[in-house]
Amino acid sequence: MDLSYGKEIEAFRGEVKAFLKASWPPTGEAAKGSKEEQLRRFRELAISKGYLGRSIPRKYGGSEQAPDPLKGQVIQEEFAAAGAPMEPRGIGMMMLVPTLLDRGEEWQKEKFVRATLMGEIAWCQGYSEPGSGSDLASLKTRGELVGDEWVINGQKIWTSSAHEADFMFCLVRTEPEAKKHAGISYLLIDMKQPGIDVRPLREMTGGAMFNEVFFNDVRTPKDWIVGNRGEGWLVSRTTLKHERNSIGNAGQMTALLDALVATAKRRKIDGRPAIQDPEIRRRLVEVEGYIRAHQYSGFLQMTKDLKKESPGVMGLMNKINSTHIGHRIAKLAMEILGDDGVVAPGERNLMGAEMDSDSTWTNYYMATVGIAIAGGTANVQRNVIAERGLGLPRDVAADRSK
Amino acid sequence: MDLSYGKEIEAFRGEVKAFLKASWPPTGEAAKGSKEEQLRRFRELAISKGYLGRSIPRKYGGSEQAPDPLKGQVIQEEFAAAGAPMEPRGIGMMMLVPTLLDRGEEWQKEKFVRATLMGEIAWCQGYSEPGSGSDLASLKTRGELVGDEWVINGQKIWTSSAHEADFMFCLVRTEPEAKKHAGISYLLIDMKQPGIDVRPLREMTGGAMFNEVFFNDVRTPKDWIVGNRGEGWLVSRTTLKHERNSIGNAGQMTALLDALVATAKRRKIDGRPAIQDPEIRRRLVEVEGYIRAHQYSGFLQMTKDLKKESPGVMGLMNKINSTHIGHRIAKLAMEILGDDGVVAPGERNLMGAEMDSDSTWTNYYMATVGIAIAGGTANVQRNVIAERGLGLPRDVAADRSK
Amino acid sequence: MDFDLSDEQRMLQQTVSQFLDNECPMAKLRQLFDDEIGFDPVLWKGLAELGVAGIHLPAEYGGSELEILDLAVVAETLGAHAAPVPFFSHALASLAISLAGSAEQKKRLLPALASGERIATIAFSEESDGWLPEQWTLAAGATLHGAKERVEAAEHADLFVVGLAGGKLGVVDRSAKGIEIQRVESADRTRRFGRIHFENSPVEILAGAGIEAARRVVDVGLVLLAADAFGGAEKLVATSVAYAKNREQFGVIIGSFQGLKHQLAEMAIEIEPSRALYWYAAHAQDHAPGEASRIASIAKSHLSERYSQVARDATEVHGGIGYTWEGDTQIWFKRAMFDRVMLGTPRLHKNRAADLAGW
């Protein structure tokens, strides 16, 4: 067991540090022009060094590096420390690019990958529909081929950042006679056209991270399809080829715990700082136990990754485990807030400066219920753990959907 | 809302009190003879007054009273206060007698009911088998009709008091060609015969309340069958016609809580009596909240009973609710025991004098897991609540057994 | 023994329930929920005309002179409907006057409260954990100087019943000088909060009774919150079950998935038995004074905790829609937050119940 990153990686870290010191923030020549131009130049430079776009072939604008989770981790750490921008955040880099690289036509890769990597275009995802939840086979949005164009009608929901996106990758029912999954295609849609109506979807916290998107005779060219007709469901499941980052989530949890401790120092219970209350102290340690287990489990999974070994059942439970931890933190926060456990939720600034304000905690108390729901309910995850992780038989009800 | 029992019932209570004062413990003439004779005379007297055997017709030795839960409750309270014996405890009065009254032949009722009521014969129940659990349809013990006798071979388990019982009522597969439930008959078996081997079944606490019973060519007359051949499963489900006593269980819980408070006064945590520890105090109140809800819910159910109204979903959850409460009490007890939470479990004397000893609590800590298992697992109960109580559809897997 | 509601109590519940179904259907509730002020005088007046404002007040002042259980069953119904009305605080404030007011004060103040013409509220809490009469510190003189926190309906009440040092109670009229009301945004938009500053504000003391009157007001309040919590929690179980019966996923009604069924069963197990708990706690206020305070604290802490948890569970059962502002679940979720905090957190009342047991 060796928790250092090793000499080679530390040398690499030195290179990254030196690069960042020289290049970010931009100075001299590099600091000329608009913010956007500076950002673009910096990204190009970082790509040329092999620090960004690592999983993307050179011909589509990436740096085409051999997968190396540790290097990926070091790059993340150092870029974060320097406040330097990495690849654009969001669903485009996370989901669309790997899918295109795996299943896209040559012209699609050329047209979209580089521009996405450089932050020139932004994407949103059109999977969920009202009433479809985790069950994508029941999608109702229709696409009809009229001449050289798909004409799309229907509604998507839980589309984050749809109002800022240039394009959507979208699951659309194009083969009405085919059953369930088999009738769905994976289409790309220009969001800047008439017939698209984006409405904010307000959450119970009062915030609006998500949108509903309505399609009324929306058009997209015939060849803006990834994979064949009716293969959309398959295409959407293309495994993410990204360098995994199992540690990131535990880091967030640790930051939350720190904020909770800060809140416990600030708030009073029974006339003294909550942090001095024996039960609160023990509950903080209890939550910390779960977080630490989650965190070190991330170390272990990264190691397995490095060795190209399977993480086993552990790899299937990260999400539900962090959901559980979120519930625990949320409830403990309510206990610490005491009489202010009913203040209106504040801005969704959980990782920012006001992380330990009361209204951020009531926000979190609600958001943790939302997290449990997003991306498949906990029960679907339990089934996956039971079946793929523990090898239990499929349950009969679930089998029906075959 | 009126929590008194009302004038009529209080008058009845007066009668019962007066009767008990005069008759128990026996004095003068009544005190002559052996304990058994005295007991028999007392029961006969109490039956003649209508205090015992209330649901049993006079011709089979009972007092044939109109069902009245309040009177039943008062009789229980007053007999308990006077330390007077009621009907014999055990599975004979609880299950066999109602079944015989409902489904038995005339000669069966004459032969068995009075003798059971008078405590002259004791019964054990032969339902469970190794591997059958809640699923009685899978029973394997066979009965073959040879001449005028059933010849029985097989094994029963979880048979309480089998070593003391005179007879067993037993589910036996008599129709091997029939499927599942349809092949089972309800037989009565004399336990005092060769071929029956009763072995104690040791529990994890070290105690042995239960037995395994092995049948090797055991015989019972052809007509010692209740209901028709193949109807055994149906017969075994005969609704209990007893006056319900929903309050009893909550009373046990309250006594347990009292014992736990006593233990918390006796034990120390962090150098002071555990009862002074704020977290322990709050957890005791929390458990009390559940117990009180359970207890008053029992009042409500008794009231519904009196009005001949259905208790609704509430009536289906008493058992699992008390199982949950038992878990809570057990875990809190472990917290209070502290470093002695590993002492060997003691005698199963939960309602007796040493109720608050450490070893009784480790016993209870284990027994509460056993309680969860006895008589159908919690999951079966959850299904019943979901389907019969909440009206949710049957799940597909369970349907398969049809 | 009759541990059940009377026909009259059932009818009262039914009347209130029907009124709310008609006059405050979901669309109306949402409108008030989203509204800046969130108070509809017409809705309140309609409820008051059913007699709801004076259930517990003496007949001579226009009340129905019924028991706390009658008040509580109405609170349950309002909880089930998430009714955006200041019933809770009005009931407590008027109760305080009827318990501790002089004959003259009662005669002068109660009739307009019993009819609902004027609205009263309670101003008890100061800083954190200041809900109990023993904790009040605002000095009782001819005028008040200081502040009260977490006052429900502060902006639309006509009268404030203020908790004062020594467990005294005082009445301040909305029109009195030196009163400044600050709106406080809280999660539950069916019951709004304000902070009241008093600056030389004239107060009249309710001198007809001692601290025990204030305790009784708090105890009754705890029962009403327990009842509200039960009503809301049972409603959430019911809507979750209904959702599970209707919604399909993977071609199957989700209510036929055993995993979800068992979760729904557990939700019901957590809630259903405590109907009898709040009934008993309400009954005890009139019929078992010796245990009234303790069972009130137990019922409030138990039910507000169950409600909070079941609100989380129900939101999950409802999937994405449960997490939206447009979904209905969130309204009850936030009422659970109010019920948990109002008159003191479960922690405070567990401590109190342990103290009262003499442990």
Place this chain on the structure above:
Amino acid sequence: MDFDLSDEQRMLQQTVSQFLDNECPMAKLRQLFDDEIGFDPVLWKGLAELGVAGIHLPAEYGGSELEILDLAVVAETLGAHAAPVPFFSHALASLAISLAGSAEQKKRLLPALASGERIATIAFSEESDGWLPEQWTLAAGATLHGAKERVEAAEHADLFVVGLAGGKLGVVDRSAKGIEIQRVESADRTRRFGRIHFENSPVEILAGAGIEAARRVVDVGLVLLAADAFGGAEKLVATSVAYAKNREQFGVIIGSFQGLKHQLAEMAIEIEPSRALYWYAAHAQDHAPGEASRIASIAKSHLSERYSQVARDATEVHGGIGYTWEGDTQIWFKRAMFDRVMLGTPRLHKNRAADLAGW
């Protein structure tokens, strides 16, 4: 970064595991479990021959001079097998001598301990909550007067390492005068308890180090208990899953009921991530001294609580047989009770972890 076991550590686990499969199969385990004494010198000797008794001891005294992580992975394996051997207490007692003994004491005492020829145990706890060096009160003189509670393997140990006032450590030989050992029936029959009375019993002080040596012994002990708990808990998850895959009810493999599947998944979620927690805690003992005590307390409280709960869940999954003495589950259930109490309850160690954080 390599947060994983080395090939050597894996092999060590495998060797111990195979040895126990062969030499202590279920029938043998049950025999020792039911036995009055519950100790098999041959089994211990066999294990010692694999080097298990001296993993952590200096090479010059016959040990393997490995790290605490090596010790911990063996503890995990023993926990998974519910091995009825005094590994835990022997490891701590010999660690204490190697940390705090003089050169002469080490030379005299350690070789026979490293080889397992003699067995040592720790006698730390006095009355309730007396596990930590700061809590010991038995006076350190030339002789001892007093008692120690909850001493594992008290009846078959040759040497006692005794915790003394001021966090000192002393060694008492079994053959010393004035020692009286009382058997204490405890639930876990794979690790027996005794109470030791000392009456004028000669003791030799381990004067080579101060209280920090005693603290390290306790910290390492916490890690070993966490490892044992992980091994046992993971074994219970595995046997529960296996049972669910084999057992039929209502004509269906019970492992295909979604209700049970979700329970099994939750059991796995509770346990699986904490393998890495105990690894890190073990690693920290040698490589992160600044956080060694705190993470040890966290790991022990976390894992012993998870183990206790999963033992209850596993018993339920196994149905009736799980509740019998003949069933295997109960053996691990009772080991969980030992792991929870030994060296201090979760409560004590949560308090300690909070203190050490400076909260």
